[in-house]
Amino acid sequence: PPMTTGSSGCEQDDRCYIAGAFDQNVAIGDLDGDGHHDIVVPHDNAYVSIHHGTGEAFDTSDDLPSVKTPGVRYLHDLALTQQGWPDNEATDLQAHFTNTPPAIADLDGDDQYDVIMIASVQNASQDDRLKGVALWAIHGDASRLAHFETPIHFPDYLAGLWDLGDNMVAATNQVTVADIDPTRPGPELIFAGFDGRIHAVDATGQELWFMTYTQSETVLTNGVAVADLSGDGLPEVVFNSHSLSDDESSLFILDAGGNVQQEVPLPRRGSMAVPTIGDVDGDHQLEIVVSLKDAEDQVESVLVYTVPGSSDNCLLWPTGRGNLLRNGWVRNAGD
Structure with missing residues (x-):
């Protein structure tokens, strides 16, 4: 079934916001230590799906506004992510994961695997998109790792967001x-x-x-x-x-x-x-x-x-x- 229905669990609050995916935007590994593979899929928007192999989406941490991970909006300001929307769409920054192949690794040494991603940066209204990239590190419940409560932002922009033309596509934001x-x-x-x-x-x-x-x-x-x-x-x-x-x-x-x-x-x-x-x-x-x-x-x-x-x-x-x-x-x- 479509990801927002059926086994995903998204129907619990109808707050999963799904878009397409490009390039190699999938990582597969055991995020929760149960011996089974889980799936991480960033979207062509400011959201990321994290699923068990059964298709069920991971539950979010208690401080996030949606029940399931595909409903978490990746605004740079953690308080705004916890709120669920920006205060000022013209200036508040968010991720865009169009070309984001994620990685799974134990970044903080706690023997639990984390999700690491590079995203392009834009304002929340999506009319100011040449704001570089940011480095994200999250747990399987979409909570942020220590030291990454705010993503690490590299704001300089030269090229890479847009296709160059002549069958030369945009850069892949791979970590x-x-x-x-x-x-x-x-x-x-x-x-x-x-x-x-x-x-x-x-x-x-x-x-x-x-x-x-x-x-x-x-x-x-x-x-x-x-x-x-x-x-x-x-x-x-x-x-x-x-x-x-x-x-x-x-x-x-x-x-x-x-x-x-x-x-x-x-x-x-x-x-x-x-x-x-x-x-x-x-x-x-x-x-x-x-x-x-x-x-x-x-x-x-x-x-x-x-x-x-x-x-x-x-x-x-x-x-x-x-x-x-x-x-x-x-x-x-x-x-």
Whole structure:
């Protein structure tokens, strides 16, 4: 049945507000520890559906105005979310999850899995949308984690909200979850903003670094992969860019501090896909696989780079959605 009826439980108060979903806007993992998979689906609006595998929506925390999670409006001000509506639609900020693949991970170290998302930012009336991105971290009941009571806002805007044209779509607001700084508790969160930068934030919401990969309004990236390429026990951050014009895109490799280690030009319009990192040929050395945007007859459509001296024992986030299942779920050790 439609999600607002039947097993979802939304009919209890008729306050589930449903819209479509795009790209890879699904994460699957065990949020409540019952041994069964749950589903997180951000919408093309300011709402997010969190469901058990049975289809029943998660109940919300007691301080939220709806019974079920698809009825929670993600206004930046927690008091307004608890109220259920903005005070001033022209100035109050809210999330928009059109291109938001979520992640599931234990961010705060309590052995319970959380939901982490990057959303575009707009005012509540939706007529001022070039307000950058924000980082959200919530529990399965849509309550907010400590340090994320207000989402972490990166307001600068260069490009990414809108399609570039010529079959170049808007940026994917994807967050990567990986422990790139062992001196800090919890994993780090790495993502591209709408500002031409890659950002790294720790589990308490503190920005560790940013790296500017472009100053062009026609160059974007859709996210990062993370693996130890150098064999030194510290992971590298790997991503592609893509561009509206030829010969403006690259494959980037950063160290865990955000410093550029390699920048390799990519042909034509680059790659819209997050690189995949793995052992392609079975020699226990890693390859970086880049799927190119433009295919030409009898011309390469995929590039495969071998990383000499690497090993395949530290793949923290090796695909665009975290693993070979592409489910966005970072499991705790032992799970």
